[in-house]
Structure formats: structure tokens, C-alpha cells
Amino acid sequence: MAEYALELTNLSRHFYLKNGAFKEPTLLKAVDGISLRIRPGETLGLVGESGCGKSTLAKMILGLLEPTDGDVLINDKMRGASSRLSMSRQLQPIFQDPYSSLNPRKTIEQIIRLPLQLHKMGDANSQQKAVKDISDLVGLPERLLTNYPGQLSGGQRQRVAIARALILKPNILVCDEPTSALDVSVQAQILNLLMDLKKELGLTYLFISHNLGVVEHLVDRVAVMYRGKIVEQGTREDIFQNAQHPYTQALLSSVLTPEPALGLPEVLDSSAWNQAS
Numbered sequence: 001m002a003e004y005a006l007e008l009t010n011l012s013r014h015f016y017l018k019n020g021a022f023k024e025p026t027l028l029k030a031v032d033g034i035s036l037r038i039r040p041g042e043t044l045g046l047v048g049e050s051g052c053g054k055s056t057l058a059k060m061i062l063g064l065l066e067p068t069d070g071d072v073l074i075n076d077k078m079r080g081a082s083s084r085l086s087m088s089r090q091l092q093p094i095f096q097d098p099y100s101s102l103n104p105r106k107t108i109e110q111i112i113r114l115p116l117q118l119h120k121m122g123d124a125n126s127q128q129k130a131v132k133d134i135s136d137l138v139g140l141p142e143r144l145l146t147n148y149p150g151q152l153s154g155g156q157r158q159r160v161a162i163a164r165a166l167i168l169k170p171n172i173l174v175c176d177e178p179t180s181a182l183d184v185s186v187q188a189q190i191l192n193l194l195m196d197l198k199k200e201l202g203l204t205y206l207f208i209s210h211n212l213g214v215v216e217h218l219v220d221r222v223a224v225m226y227r228g229k230i231v232e233q234g235t236r237e238d239i240f241q242n243a244q245h246p247y248t249q250a251l252l253s254s255v256l257t258p259e260p261a262l263g264l265p266e267v268l269d270s271s272a273w274n275q276a277s
């Protein structure tokens with residue numbers, strides 16, 4: 001077994017933002033030298049406010065965006081050393097919006113089955129059985145398999161997205177705000193499902209959220225991200241009971257507004273910031 005399911009070393013992604021025709025572009029360090037390691041079977045929560053760079057980081061891990069610098073290793077192998085197809089058998093995403101990530105013109109059965117067809121795994125019968133088995137596992141009633149995404153509730157659609165992600169039996173899931181588009185009552189069901197699947201299948205999760213409360217019962221460790229950097233990381237107990245960094249403390253006490261630029265200056269002074277980071 002690999003020592004690390006996921007290992008990021010000094011990962012960075014910079015953007016140049018245009019400032020009109022006559023001004024120099026501004027450099028935005030969306031992700032700035034992040035190093036993280038996740039052991040097989042572990043769940044790491046990556047938490048930070050909107051705009052801190054979480055999705056940019058996820059896109060680089062998923063191979064959807066090239067890093068400016070740094071490395072992504074998946075199961076101890078450099079991303080890019082294996083083909084896209086082989087990567088997708090090891091690592092799968094679950095995105096925030098189950099409405100836009102499912103093809104509205106395909107039935108649920110076709111959507112969940114497609115990865116098996118692309119990977120030429122099994123014949124039609126075994127694929128059909130695999131779709132039924134995975135649907136059972138994620139709590140999707142068989143009668144819904146002939147329906148279209150538009151006929152399902154938000155929670156059911158997210159179950160479809162989870163079934164589709166798991167059908168190739170990957171060992172790592174990158175969950176980018178997987179419950180933020182759902183009603184509160186459904187959020188809890190999907191979080192419980194993800195926890196059950198982790199136990200049953202021994203999955204490794206990178207669980208990305210702007211909300212520390214969402215990750216509290218799910219994660220083994222937490223990394224706190226602010227303006228492209230990890231400012232603090234530790235076990236769940238370290239972070240929830242003994243947070244050291246003022247930004248983490250502020251997140252915990254929910255004193256921040258959703259916009260970093262609006263919320264931070266009131267809760268942090270720069271000396272505390274420099275000391276702790």
C-alpha cells in the first residue's frame with residue numbers, strides 16, 4: 001500500500017489579472033506553496049473562506065488545472081506519470097452542485113454506468129449489476145435508475161454523483177463542498193452516507209468546505225487555508241479544542257463575514273498573524 005494516498009509538495013497556482021489596457025497585470029497567488037499529506041484511509045478537512053483558493057487547489061489535484069509550481073503525488077506516484085484514465089480509477093471528485101454535474105439527457109442508469117463503459121470494464125450484464133450494487137450502497141432506490149436527473153431531488157442527485165464517483169472503485173475522493181447546495185436536513189444524510197462509505201470501503205477523503213462545523217464530525221485532521229496558504233493544520237482535537245492561529249480561532253468563533261477582505265482586519269492584527277503563521 002502507498003505511504004500517502006495524496007501528497008502535495010509546495011503546490012502553487014498564480015494568476016495574472018488584467019487591469020485594463022495600460023496598467024501592469026496584478027499577480028494573484030491563488031494557491032501559494034501548499035504542502036499536505038494524507039495517509040490511506042484518512043480524512044483531511046480543508047477549510048477556509050470563499051476565495052481562499054480551495055477550488056483552485058482541488059482542480060490541480062484533479063488534473064483540471066496545471067500548477068505554476070510544485071508536485072501532486074497520488075498513491076505515491078506523480079500525477080501526470082499515469083494516464084488520465086488510470087488516474088480516474090484512483091481518484092474521483094464529488095462537486096458541490098449535483099444539478100450541473102449530471103447530464104440531463106441521460107438516465108440515472110446511463111450516468112452511473114458511463115465510467116465502466118469508458119474504461120471497458122465488464123460486459124453489459126456485469127455493468128448493469130455493478131450499477132445496481134453501487135446504487136444500493138449509496139441508498140438510491142432501483143426504481144430511480146430509469147429516471148432523468150431532472151426528476152430527482154437534490155439529495156438523490158448527490159447520491160447519483162457519489163455512485164458515479166465510486167463505480168470505478170477509486171481509493172480517494174476529493175469532495176469540494178459536496179453538501180453546500182443541499183437543504184440542511186439533506187446535508188446531514190449525505191454527510192452520514194459519506195462517513196458510512198468511508199468505513200465500508202476504506203476510502204481516503206480530501207473534504208473541502210468553507211464551514212468548519214460541517215467537517216467537525218467527519219475528519220481526522222484539518223488544514224486551515226487563508227489567502228492561498230495553509231496557516232494551521234492538526235488533528236481534529238488540535239483544531240477544535242486548541243486552535244493556535246488567530247484565523248482558525250476566528251473561524252471557530254464564526255466572527256468572520258463570508259468575505260475575507262471584510263472580515264479579517266477586525267479580528268486579526270498583523271503581529272498576531274505573523275507570530276502564528
Ligand SMILES: Nc1ncnc2c1ncn2[C@@H]1O[C@H](COP(=O)(O)OP(=O)(O)OP(=O)(O)O)[C@@H](O)[C@H]1O
Binds near residue numbers: 028050210
Ligand atoms: N481562472 C482564474 N483566473 C483568475 N483568477 C482566478 C481563476 N480561478 C480562480 N481565481 C481566483 O483565485 C482565488 C481563489 O479562488 P478559488 O475559487 O480557488 O477559491 P475558493 O476558496 O474555492 O472559493 P469558493 O469557495 O467561493 O469557490 C480567487 O480570488 C479567484 O478569483
